[in-house]
Amino acid sequence: MAKIHDSKLVEKFIYHKRNFFKNTYCVFTAVDRSILADKKPDYTSRSGSQYYYTTAGVYRISSHWGRAATCKWRIQTDVSNVKNGAKVGFAKWTSFYKDNEVEKLxxxxxxxxxxxxxxxxxxxxxxxxxxxxxxxxxxxxxxxxxxxxxxxxxxxxxxxxxxxxxxxxxxxxxxxxxxxxxxxxxxxxxxx
Structure with missing residues (x-):
């Protein structure tokens, strides 16, 4: 598992496309869906959410936010960014944090x-x-x-x-x- 040392000298787990969807918390930023117009998703979940991976982070198109499987993902958006109930968000890999039910996080x-x-x-x-x-x-x-x-x-x-x-x-x-x-x-x- 890759880890780095941040400025507080505390180890921070590095999230990427193979592990960001396991017990994480993240606030995605709403983006215009035209950014993904000519792209095919790298992954589509059983519930229909689409994911587009970049070196900086991940785009997600989904009609459900909040609880997503084992994750707590929220999106900052307004109504104008919603199409057919789906919202488009982007999050940097560094914006994902561990989530669990027992720690004071x-x-x-x-x-x-x-x-x-x-x-x-x-x-x-x-x-x-x-x-x-x-x-x-x-x-x-x-x-x-x-x-x-x-x-x-x-x-x-x-x-x-x-x-x-x-x-x-x-x-x-x-x-x-x-x-x-x-x-x-x-x-x-x-x-x-």
């Missing part, structure tokens, strides 16, 4: 692209130590809580507050930068 932050709270891998350049790392299961739990906090208001009637947005920000910040539970944060809101 994920943190949550607001995506600059979607403006929603999403999970990211600790190996991504945007990671800062202020964010709490969690397992995949714990990350999903916190994301569900964040969705309720940001999209509903019924939960707030049980917490004394004068400013809903201030309360939301307090809870959101606490969930993504501390190990406190949502219940602990709700109790702590007015006690400071």
């Amino acid at each position: 994920y943190y949550i932050q607001k995506s600059r692209f979607t403006q929603k709270y999403e999970y990211f891998h600790k190996e991504e350049p945007s990671y800062a130590t202020e964010y709490i790392l969690r397992t995949a299961v714990d990350t999903k739990k916190v994301l569900r809580q964040l969705k309720v906090i940001t999209s509903e208001t019924k939960w707030a009637k049980y917490i004394p507050h004068d400013d809903l947005e201030d309360l939301r920000q307090f809870l959101i910040n606490g969930l993504i930068t501390s190990t406190k539970t949502l219940q602990e944060l709700k109790r702590a809101y007015n006690s400071d």
